[in-house]
Amino acid sequence: MTGWQWVKLVGNFVNLSTFAGGLVGVLGRARFSRGPRGLFFANGYKLGFPVAGAFTIGNVVLSKHGREYFDDAALVRHEERHSWQYFCLVGLPMLPLYVVGVLVSFLLTGDPASRNPFERLANLKDGGYVERPVQPIGKTVTQAFSVLRSRPKGP
Known part of the structure; x- marks a missing residue:
């Protein structure tokens, strides 16, 4: 690990975001294991939320997949950048700000x-994301309702 990665590792422990990721x-x-760049991998994550191949909280990268999912160096770099975002935003304020980012992106x-x-x-x-173009909000609303209507009803 580089010196800056050590700073991020310690900082994300101090700001409690890595503790929250572990929780x-x-x-x-x-299942937890040590990853590169000061990251910890939490594989086999069983909760259904959030819906993502992987997500990061502090220096913990959680995934429903096995450890081999992180053989992709680009994905590890992507998740490490998220760990830097937790460091720069002093921890858990990242979560509500990220949700705002999701909502704005979805609307656009x-x-x-x-x-x-x-x-x-x-x-x-x-x-692993594909950049989608900005579209009229009416199209976004129509897409959202069509997804909701196509979901199967309860038992």
């Missing part, structure tokens, strides 16, 4: 990542 991993019954593009500044700063492509 979410325990609640999600994930119909996609939660394309215009989310946190995903853009972490490099959309490295995270």
